[in-house]
Amino acid sequence: MRIYVFKKKRVITLGLLFISLVLFTRIASPKGIGSFKPKFSIDVKWGPRYINIGDINKNLEAFDSYLSEMTSYEGDKIKRLNNYKKTLEGELRLDVSSKFAIGVGIEKISEKNESSFEFTDPFPYHEMDLFHTISTKSEVSAVNLKLGTYYTIPLVRRINLILNGGIDYYISKASLYKYHEFHPEVYIWPYEKEEKYDISAGRFGFHGGIGFEYRILDDLSIVLEFQGRYARMKNLKGTKIITDEGEEEGILYIGEKKWFDEYCPDLIISPSRPSGDEFRNVREAVLDFSGYSLRLGIKLNFFRRR
Numbered sequence: 001m002r003i004y005v006f007k008k009k010r011v012i013t014l015g016l017l018f019i020s021l022v023l024f025t026r027i028a029s030p031k032g033i034g035s036f037k038p039k040f041s042i043d044v045k046w047g048p049r050y051i052n053i054g055d056i057n058k059n060l061e062a063f064d065s066y067l068s069e070m071t072s073y074e075g076d077k078i079k080r081l082n083n084y085k086k087t088l089e090g091e092l093r094l095d096v097s098s099k100f101a102i103g104v105g106i107e108k109i110s111e112k113n114e115s116s117f118e119f120t121d122p123f124p125y126h127e128m129d130l131f132h133t134i135s136t137k138s139e140v141s142a143v144n145l146k147l148g149t150y151y152t153i154p155l156v157r158r159i160n161l162i163l164n165g166g167i168d169y170y171i172s173k174a175s176l177y178k179y180h181e182f183h184p185e186v187y188i189w190p191y192e193k194e195e196k197y198d199i200s201a202g203r204f205g206f207h208g209g210i211g212f213e214y215r216i217l218d219d220l221s222i223v224l225e226f227q228g229r230y231a232r233m234k235n236l237k238g239t240k241i242i243t244d245e246g247e248e249e250g251i252l253y254i255g256e257k258k259w260f261d262e263y264c265p266d267l268i269i270s271p272s273r274p275s276g277d278e279f280r281n282v283r284e285a286v287l288d289f290s291g292y293s294l295r296l297g298i299k300l301n302f303f304r305r306r
Helices: 002-028 030-035 055-070
Strands: 039-054 084-095 100-122 129-156 159-184 191-217 220-230 237-242 246-259 262-270 279-284 287-304
Touching (some): 039 100, 039 220, 055 129, 055 159, 055 246, 055 287, 084 129, 084 287, 100 159, 129 191, 159 220, 237 262, 262 279
Antiparallel strands (some): 039 084, 084 100, 129 159, 159 191, 191 220, 191 237, 220 287, 246 279
16 A cells, blocks of 8 residues: 555656646747747636545544444444535636646635434443433644646637646644543433544645636636545644543554453554554554545636736
């Protein structure tokens, strides 16, 4: 898996370097400079997108499965973060020739969800019931700063095919809250487990795609674009607050932690990789903004050199 990811990153990097080299060659050509007037444009695009989310969703899914296996809980009431949503992106672009352009853009990614429910479970040692209360709240957000290159291929009058690729920088954060309380039918004090995670990261990613541009007027176009992205973030640093146990700081890991006599799915904050009989199946957690989007927008030329 690591070899595959490494090769994928290398291919994307080499492709971007090739586009940059061709762009530089085109700009440096006296013929290209003399026959084209550089122009600025603003692009605004909106449409549905898919992102992987990563291990926050995997932990919530595993916790849901754990409860359904260990209790009478029916399952599928713990809500995960939605992979599908709408996205809005704005970009400032400079056409440096009739075929090549460079652009800087910004995109906001945000998703949150929460769930709360109760269920009753037969107490295994006495003729009474256990009453459970479960609450979860999760959220991820990122500001994506984009640098892209564009290559235009004319198809027919007023319609162009546009290939694009570039690099991104994600300023991201995520949070997760989980609460589990249970008590027998007759009780003095309930058992509670409350966890609150806050993590953040800044990482580079890649994007690339294909689109069609229809020029309504010389300075106004409609754009339809499909774009994919690769943005997996590890080494996520943050804090975890646990009821009656205080605050932990370090790197986020995902795995299983011993709770009573069973291993329960868990997210662990630790300065180093957790080990020992208390943990199993531990690995570094991932926040994953990789995915794809289909967007419709407008391109407005607002300045060109005379």
